[in-house]
Amino acid sequence: MSLCEAEKTFVLHGVEENFRLDGREREDYRPMELETDIVLHAFGSARLRLANTDVLVAVKIEIDVPFPERSKEGKLEFFVDCSANATPDFEGRGGEDLAVEIANTLSSAYRSKHAFDLTKLCILKGKKCWKVYVDILLLECGGNLFDAVSLAVKAALWNTQVPKVHGVNIDGNNIELNVSEELYDCDRLDVKNAPVMVTVCKIGEKCIVDPSVAEEQCSVGSIVVAVSGDKFSTVLQTGTGSLHPATLMESLKLGHRVAQRLDEALWATLRQIKPGQDVGFLK
Amino acid sequence: MSRNRDLLSKIGLRLDGRRPDELRRIRCKLGVFTEPDGSAYLEQGLTKVLAAVYGPHQVRGGRSKAQHDTAIINCQFSMAVFSTTDRKKRPRGDRKSTELSMHLQQALEAVIKSELYPWSQIDVYVEVLHADGGIYTACVNAATLALIDAGIPLKEYVCACTASLANNDVPMIDISHQEEIIGGPTLTVAALPMSGKIVLMEMSQRFHMDHLEKVLNKALQGCKDIRQILDEAVRLHVRDIGSSTGWANTS
Amino acid sequence: MTELRICLPGQRLCLSDKVYTSGQGTYERQGYIYSQLTGCLDIVEKDNVKVVEVHSSGEQTVVPGQGDIITAQVYIITQQYAKCNIKCVGDTVLRRPFRAVLRREDVRATEKDRVEIYKSFRPGDIILARVAERSITD
Incomplete structure (x- = not known):
C-alpha cells in the first residue's frame, strides 16, 4: 500500500493530537485474541490475532546432545515461515528476508539467562538435553509483526508440556532415558521472564506503539524493544531513518512502560484459559 | 500376511470406528481472512487445511508469461513445519510439494472459467496445518471453497476423495494416515461430481484390474457426498453474508 | 420475482x-x-x-478488457509513452492495480506526430482512457 502526501500528513496530525486513524491513543493497542492448544501434534501451541495480524506458533521438543562448551544447557531454536496466504509476495522464497529477521531477533531476545533459563532443559550434563523447536507461521500481516510474534511465542511456551524423565539407564556409552508415558505427567516451562517485544515508531515529533500498516509507512524511524522482567533483552532498529539519542532514550522508556502493561494483560488472559475449550479457525 | 491390526475388523469397522463407505467428519468455514480475495478453512477428520485465493490480478514476473486468451492459474502447496508427527525441515520447495502444487493446478484449471480473464493471473495458496492422510483431497476441497468465496466463476465444484481396498475385497473411502501406512493401495481421485468427469487420478502400489472399477466408483460416490456437504456450507455462508449486506447489488 | x-x-x-x-x-x-x-x-x-x-453478492471480479473505460494514474513518463496504473474499470474500483501503457500516438486524435508526452502528462496525474486492442507484445 502506498500513501500520498496528503494521507501521510493526515496521519501525522492525528498522532500529534493523540487521536490516531482508528481513534486510538498513542499508547493503545488494537484488540487481540489469544487461543492455546490449537495444534494437536505439538507439545504446546498458541494463536494470536492482533486486528489483521494472525500468527500461529507450535512448540515441539526432541532429545538432543548439548553443545560441548555449554554442557549444562538445553537448546532453543526458532523458525519463522511467512505463508503465502498473507500476501502473494511471500510465494516460494519471497518471505525469507522477513522470516530470518524475525527469527534472529527472537533468538537474541531469548539468549540471556535472565530471560529464559536453558539449564532447566538439561537432562544429563554433557550427554542429553531437551531441544525446543519453536515454529512460527505468519498467516496474515496487518502491521506490527514483532509484537504479535513475541506474545504468541510466550503464550505457546507457557502452554508447553515437557514430559518428565523418571530415570536414566547408563550402559557404557548407551544412555536410555525413561520418559514418562502418562499424558499429564509433565513439567511446564518457566516463562515468567520471557521477553515481550514492543515496536515503537516515531511519527513527526511523537512516538506511538502498535503501528498499523498505514502508520508504518509514515514513520521516520522505528525500534523494536524486547523487555523481560524489568530489563531490556534486545533492541533492534528496523527500517531506514535515523533517531536522535534523546528520542531513542524516550522511545526506550515508552517501550518499557508499554511492555509491562502488555505482560500483565497477557498473564491475566493466560490465567483465564480453561483446558478443553472449543478453539480454532471454525469459530 | 499377518499384521498387527487388520484394516477391517470382523464386524466390519475400520481402525477409527468408521464403516468402509463412511467419510470422516468434514467441517469448514469460508472467509477466514480479510486480506486475500477469498479464503477457506477445511477440516477432514484430523487433517486441517487453509486455502487463500488472490486474483484475478496482473501477471507477476514479467509480461512473457501472460496469455492472451486465458488467465494463468498459479498454485502453491505448503505444509507447516509442525503439521506432521516428525517435524519437517522445510515447509515447501521439496519434490513432494512441487508435485502436489502441479496436481492442484491441474485440478483447478479444469473448473475455473479462465477464458473470462485474459492477461491476468489467479493465485491459489494452500497451507496444511495438520496432516493425517488425504492432504491432497482436503486441499482440493478447501481450494474450491476459497474460489467460491473469492467470487471467481466456476463451471462447478471440484471435489477429491481417496479410496482403498481392504482384505483384497472391500473398498473403503477417505483413508486416514494410519490406514495409508499399514494398508494397501490408495487411489486418489479428483472429479467434477455433477458431470461425473474425472480431473485427476493417482494410484500408489498396485491392485488387480478387476477391483479397479469398484474402488473408482466408491471414490466417485465419495466425491458426490463431499460436494453435498460443501454445498450446504456455502449456502449457509451466502445466506449469512447476504442477509447482513442486504443484497445491495441486486435489483 | x-x-x-x-x-x-x-x-x-x-x-x-x-x-x-x-x-x-x-x-x-x-x-x-x-x-x-x-x-x-x-x-x-x-x-x-x-x-x-x-x-x-460480493465484489465483482473484473479485469480490464478491450473497449473498457478506465481511470488510471500515470507513474512514469518517457518520450515515447507513459506508464500508468489502472485504478478503476468503469464504476468498479480495483483492489489491485493493473499496469497499462499509453503510447505517444494515442494521446490525442489530431497532430499525432507532434505530441510531447511531458507537456501532456506528469507522474501523479489521473487520466480517463479507453483500452485499445490488446496485442501479444502488450
Whole structure:
C-alpha cells in the first residue's frame, strides 16, 4: 500500500493530537485474541490475532546432545515461515528476508539467562538435553509483526508440556532415558521472564506503539524493544531513518512502560484459559 | 500376511470406528481472512487445511508469461513445519510439494472459467496445518471453497476423495494416515461430481484390474457426498453474508 | 420475482431454448443453463427473450478488457509513452492495480506526430482512457 502526501500528513496530525486513524491513543493497542492448544501434534501451541495480524506458533521438543562448551544447557531454536496466504509476495522464497529477521531477533531476545533459563532443559550434563523447536507461521500481516510474534511465542511456551524423565539407564556409552508415558505427567516451562517485544515508531515529533500498516509507512524511524522482567533483552532498529539519542532514550522508556502493561494483560488472559475449550479457525 | 491390526475388523469397522463407505467428519468455514480475495478453512477428520485465493490480478514476473486468451492459474502447496508427527525441515520447495502444487493446478484449471480473464493471473495458496492422510483431497476441497468465496466463476465444484481396498475385497473411502501406512493401495481421485468427469487420478502400489472399477466408483460416490456437504456450507455462508449486506447489488 | 433464490456454481438453472438464454454469470452446456457464481438469480426481459443472470453478492471480479473505460494514474513518463496504473474499470474500483501503457500516438486524435508526452502528462496525474486492442507484445 502506498500513501500520498496528503494521507501521510493526515496521519501525522492525528498522532500529534493523540487521536490516531482508528481513534486510538498513542499508547493503545488494537484488540487481540489469544487461543492455546490449537495444534494437536505439538507439545504446546498458541494463536494470536492482533486486528489483521494472525500468527500461529507450535512448540515441539526432541532429545538432543548439548553443545560441548555449554554442557549444562538445553537448546532453543526458532523458525519463522511467512505463508503465502498473507500476501502473494511471500510465494516460494519471497518471505525469507522477513522470516530470518524475525527469527534472529527472537533468538537474541531469548539468549540471556535472565530471560529464559536453558539449564532447566538439561537432562544429563554433557550427554542429553531437551531441544525446543519453536515454529512460527505468519498467516496474515496487518502491521506490527514483532509484537504479535513475541506474545504468541510466550503464550505457546507457557502452554508447553515437557514430559518428565523418571530415570536414566547408563550402559557404557548407551544412555536410555525413561520418559514418562502418562499424558499429564509433565513439567511446564518457566516463562515468567520471557521477553515481550514492543515496536515503537516515531511519527513527526511523537512516538506511538502498535503501528498499523498505514502508520508504518509514515514513520521516520522505528525500534523494536524486547523487555523481560524489568530489563531490556534486545533492541533492534528496523527500517531506514535515523533517531536522535534523546528520542531513542524516550522511545526506550515508552517501550518499557508499554511492555509491562502488555505482560500483565497477557498473564491475566493466560490465567483465564480453561483446558478443553472449543478453539480454532471454525469459530 | 499377518499384521498387527487388520484394516477391517470382523464386524466390519475400520481402525477409527468408521464403516468402509463412511467419510470422516468434514467441517469448514469460508472467509477466514480479510486480506486475500477469498479464503477457506477445511477440516477432514484430523487433517486441517487453509486455502487463500488472490486474483484475478496482473501477471507477476514479467509480461512473457501472460496469455492472451486465458488467465494463468498459479498454485502453491505448503505444509507447516509442525503439521506432521516428525517435524519437517522445510515447509515447501521439496519434490513432494512441487508435485502436489502441479496436481492442484491441474485440478483447478479444469473448473475455473479462465477464458473470462485474459492477461491476468489467479493465485491459489494452500497451507496444511495438520496432516493425517488425504492432504491432497482436503486441499482440493478447501481450494474450491476459497474460489467460491473469492467470487471467481466456476463451471462447478471440484471435489477429491481417496479410496482403498481392504482384505483384497472391500473398498473403503477417505483413508486416514494410519490406514495409508499399514494398508494397501490408495487411489486418489479428483472429479467434477455433477458431470461425473474425472480431473485427476493417482494410484500408489498396485491392485488387480478387476477391483479397479469398484474402488473408482466408491471414490466417485465419495466425491458426490463431499460436494453435498460443501454445498450446504456455502449456502449457509451466502445466506449469512447476504442477509447482513442486504443484497445491495441486486435489483 | 422478488423472492430470493440463491444459486451456487454448477447448479443447473433451466433449459436453454428460445425462451431463456444465458446472461452474465451463467454458461450453457449440452442444452442447459448452469450458474457460474454464488449469488442471486435474476431473470431480465430483453427483446421478448428472458435472459437468465446471476448477480454475485460480493465484489465483482473484473479485469480490464478491450473497449473498457478506465481511470488510471500515470507513474512514469518517457518520450515515447507513459506508464500508468489502472485504478478503476468503469464504476468498479480495483483492489489491485493493473499496469497499462499509453503510447505517444494515442494521446490525442489530431497532430499525432507532434505530441510531447511531458507537456501532456506528469507522474501523479489521473487520466480517463479507453483500452485499445490488446496485442501479444502488450
